[in-house]
Amino acid sequence: MHSTTPPSTTPVPARGRFSFDLKDLVLIVVLGVVFGFLYWALVQASAGLTLLMGPFGDLSSHLLFGGWLIVAPIAVAIIRRPGAGILAEVIAGGVEVVFLGSTAGPMLFLVAAIQGLGSELPFALRRYRSFSWGVYACSGLLGAGLAFAVSAFRFGWYGQDFFVIRLVVQLLSGLILGGLLARRTVNALAKTGVVDNYAIGRDLPTTGGA
């Protein structure tokens, strides 16, 4: 008689250290899809701005840059697990490339991962427990800064006269759109109650919804 145990046929949830619940994953994807769509709509609408600025149209992208960052802090604040911000950015970038037919190319995945890392780092350093204005602001600044370093290499901004202007505009945009607007959005979302069933809902009384 052999006594080897038969392979278990009972399905078990597959979970590793960095794996998310299906519910959390769907939330991250939904955030990526919504912001991918909104950004796409915004780009269509703001093409006029680029035209208006003539030869400086290339600079206008820095004004709206923070819009790219906003998805990471929102995902981190709602799910409060390591990697949520990076994953959300990469998925939002993927939506742009594959589903909405952006021609920026697959380098967008790499840039998205790096700026997601920048946006997530301040939250990670506070162990996903502090969600004050300061942490959001750092998140916006760091995300914009890291992304700037990569883009500067890609598009050869080093050695241009406008290098400092580009950097300052992008950092400000990151601070305002990617940091402070993110916090406003998260608080407004928490008030509506749609995210009550996620990690943010469990911590709501202490961190304050408003």
Next chain:
Amino acid sequence: MSAGPLPWVNTATPLGRRNPTMKLAVLFVVSFALLFVFDPLTPALLYPLALAAVLIWGRPSPRMLLLAHIPFLGFALGMLMINAITRPGEELFTVLGLQASVEGVTLGASLALRTFVLGVLSIGFVFSTDAVALTDSLHQQARLGPRLCHAILAGYQMLQDMPGTWQTIRQAQSVRAPAPAPGVRRPGIREFGHAAFSLLVVSLRRGERMAQSMESRGLGLAPRTVWKPIRVERTDWIMAFGVLTVLVVVLGLGVTGGWIRGYSALWG
């Protein structure tokens, strides 16, 4: 998933039959290699080759191909102009007090042409790849987790409804908004923000319902089997090998001919 392919996707072509992950990987390698090239001639040689390959094997309608060029045409022009006037160097001409330098124009042309090469290759990818097949392929070839793939497919379906949802929200807003005097006020950034927040809330709610119904059907569990196996065929390897050979030959020509320039080109 009942989500069909997007209207511009045509998979009944030689390029459309290639493995999606393989196509993405090739695109990634070419993009990465071109990051380090800063002379105009190398991308100028690559662009017609890439365009020909996409036209022959991807068979997009010429009109769609032309339309898809518009976004990065603007981007490339902006890149050319900003580099022309913001780099110190030998004066080429002066317009409206802005001085264009030879070095600036050369570098700007290089970056603009790079945009074209990567743009046309990306068009080839986007026009020949079905999003559902890509997700399946990423799961099987790139070992993307099954739950992430389910989530992405759910998001894909939601994205297809999104223009409709967006329109509904905007219409509901304009019905309730006070009627403006004729020609006075177009919806501004404030209305955009309100509509965006509504879209976010509606989508999050829908996403949570989707996740619940997926979990109740056992979609988050392991072990799993695959319904439609997607394989990497010999043709896929031939495609990858062919593209990389062309890339290496063009880069090699630049090295032998002495016109290729690396990152140092930024400082003249």
